[in-house]
Amino acid sequence: MTITFRKLTEEDAAAFRKVRLEALEKYPDSFLVTKEQQESMTEEQQRQRFRNHQQGQFIAGAFSGDELVGMMGVMQEMREKIKHKAALVAVYMSEKYQGAGIAGKLLDYSIQQAKKIGGIEQLQLAVATDNDPAINLYKRKGFQVYGTEKNALKSDGRYIDEHLMVLFL
Template identity: 35%
Template sequence: MWIRKLQVEDAESYWRLRLDALRRYPQAFGADYEDAKHTPIEEVRGRIADGTDNFILGAFADTGAIVGMVGFRREPYRKMRHKGMVWGMYVDPASQGQGAGRRLMEELMARAREMPGLEHIGLYVVDTNRSAKSLYLSLGFVTYGVERNAMKLDEGTYVHEELMVRFLERRSPNELT
């Protein structure tokens, strides 16, 4: 398995994996499968080609098939450029438990550390997703809050999300780690 930044040529395979994630786990993503499935592939290509402050990483099996993904977005506004956000983390169920998620996150954090002025990375995780929370905690993320009723699914079920952060530099003892 290897990890690399997605290229425009990966758009179709990435988008199939993304739609699979939205369909299988609607409670885990803010985007909705029914809305996303109508997205033109040209728009997806544009997202992939978005630049250095925003990127999508893919985990690829030895066969060359994409089996995992994670996105990163740096805040665009001057007062907020010290922050970045993880989004869209997903590993295909058949590839889970093989280290793809950890490797994706480690590569994301390595790339983030190279960005001048970036101080911390945030993410949201559904409070019932124990495996994802365990991964993020093991990578040094800490929970700083919970957003109750963060999402409302079609059937009227609410999903709560934990807000997590990972500082890239050593902070004072009074700050989150």
């Protein structure tokens, strides 16, 4: 199985939508967006979002052949005093590809692409405190927990705590 990595473009909108809906269905507590919010966005609206990505923003994809199997977004802050930071967002790996080391390679790719942007000194992320596989991956790649936000998300009446993690580039 050959896996390739690249930044997504507007031509990937349909594939992105499919994988994003899969992620939101299987792990609704892991994302800020709900499945219903994503479903309400048309493919053309998603294409427009890709067209409007500014410098310092991208979604990286992992592909098995032509199939998008994983994704990871990097969003640089735009305000002057915090432009040295970027957030790692919308991280997901299709279930049949989990545990194969692909997420780590996608993370490596995303970090390298973030470094090419220039000016980004740290990557930050928030991850549910009970998501041990993700936390372990981030720690292996050098991320450190710098805080824990209690009740960070509320989903179906339940609260989810999140670790706040950072990687200094």
